[in-house]
Amino acid sequence: MRPLPPEIEGEKRTVKPVERTQRIFIFGATGSIGKAAIDVCRKTDVQVVGVGIKNNTESLAQLIPGLNLKVIHISDKTIRKSGLNLPYSAKLFLGEENIEDAIIESDADTVLNGVSGGAGLRYSLATIRTKTKKLALANKETLVIAGKLFTKAVEESGTKVVPVDSEHSALFRLFRGVDRNLVRRLLLTASGGPFLERETSEPTPEEALSHPVWQMGKRISIDSATMFNKVFEVIEAHHLFRFAYDRIEILIHPEGLFHSILELTDGAMVALMSVADMRLSIAYALAYPEEPRLNFPLRFESVKNCRFLPADSEKFRALEALTHLRLGANNSYPIALNAADEVAVSAFLNRTIPFSSIVKIVLETASAFDRKEPNTIEDVYHLDKEARALAEERVKKWMFSCT
Incomplete structure (x- = not known):
């Protein structure tokens, strides 16, 4: 797949609304x-x-x-x-x-x-x-x-x-007006989840699910709390826009108003700012290449604060996975990350393991998963099944260690 759909590069932005029923x-x-x-x-x-x-x-x-x-x-x-x-x-x-x-x-x-x-x-x-x-x-x-x-x-x-995804929808829209050859880095923003500004030893599932900005499903809410969701979004951006992993960064933005930012080669920044409502990016995707009819106004007078903080890998250990990707881990590594995360998050929601064990189980499973590059979709399914089994073994080991 090309870095962006062919019709985007050099196209004129269409401003008329959708005319036919989709x-x-x-x-x-x-x-x-x-x-x-x-x-x-x-x-x-x-x-x-x-x-x-x-x-x-x-x-x-x-x-x-x-x-x-x-x-x-x-x-x-x-x-x-x-x-x-x-x-x-x-x-x-x-x-x-x-x-x-x-x-x-x-x-x-x-x-x-x-x-x-x-x-x-x-x-x-x-x-x-x-x-x-x-x-x-x-x-x-x-x-x-x-x-x-x-x-x-x-x-x-x-x-x-x-x-x-709001971050990738924002990048998709920004690239319609910016030459990718002028872009130095992609910056994906992250709210930091419910534990950015408060410490908790072992939060309950209910506490981890209480996202401060977005209303989301259970798994993605937990992944936001651990920051694995942002790791997965970096991988997604890497494949969607064909930028190397070392040119994609995470920026903590607790207010959730800026969704993604392009850093240009001259140091200028181009960003998309909007309300935190998934219906906006859904409406855009459905209407594309036309403009959506729905309106999601952002009132500047309601914006009390806008903070931008570095992503701290000591606080969010899940970000260590990005180091493996930037050092050239093959495509079996993300398969193991995702499979282990699904297993560990499910175990946490079922109150089988504590919150702190999610990141440990996922990183250990993925690091130990040294497999060949998948060449077919069947290979992907096979590796996914194998990684899930390894993660389930680690969950069981944790359970036995506590008995």
Whole structure:
């Protein structure tokens, strides 16, 4: 995949609103991104033609009234249609093996991948295999665990990939007006999470989930508290924009108003500033290459303070992973990071391990995971499974050490 979609380089920014009705398929519809996307669609002329969930049928029933759905996809094959109250017009697809069929049946222009974790890779791959016009990518793990292979597949498919993460959405927009040859560094901002300014020995899951700026899902909230989320965002930016790891930095910005910054070769900075609302980047991704109709005004008089602090690897040990990446760790390392993080975060949320053990388990698992570079998607899945098993062993060892 080129550093940016071909139409971005040298294009003139289009300012007219979307003129035709877009058709969108939302995977991860009952998650925080999915719900926000449905809210955006209800307030614009984007038609939701398909939704996909894992198994939360109760939340699905609350979301679908008023949507003219053609397709519903449920990845959990144990769900029975007889127990569902589905729209008469909607066709049901069950199982991950039917993702592509569901997308094709929906006739969607855009797929929004809001699935959480490494499981989301299947949905991104299905989207480009069906040659859907656009993939609005909120699943960062697609690029974290399969970045090199996925970007190559995107090149061959012709599908446009537009990032939904607020930091990457900001960079995507900034690059539409800035020559990448004039950019020295990418600066991704981070709020610092709930423990930036207060010390706590062993926070509870409830404390770690209380993000001071964003309303997010459970795993990403915990990853924000440990700072692994920002490590994964650096990997995502590396693959999306083709900048070396040593040219991507993290900047702590607790207020969450500046989302990303380009440092130019002459020392000038170009930044995107907006309210902290995921609907903004979702609306932008859905409308691209046009401009979204929704308005998210930022009142300058409401801005009381804007702080920018260096990212402290002593306070946030998860940032040590960036050193391995900058020293040339191959693409099996991010796979192990993500797999171990999913295992450790789940164990913490289940109160099996303490908060402090998350970073230790993830870094130790990834550092010990010395494997060859994955050459195929099947290699990625194999390495992911292997890394999860190693992380689960470390969780069990911690449990036994406490008995």
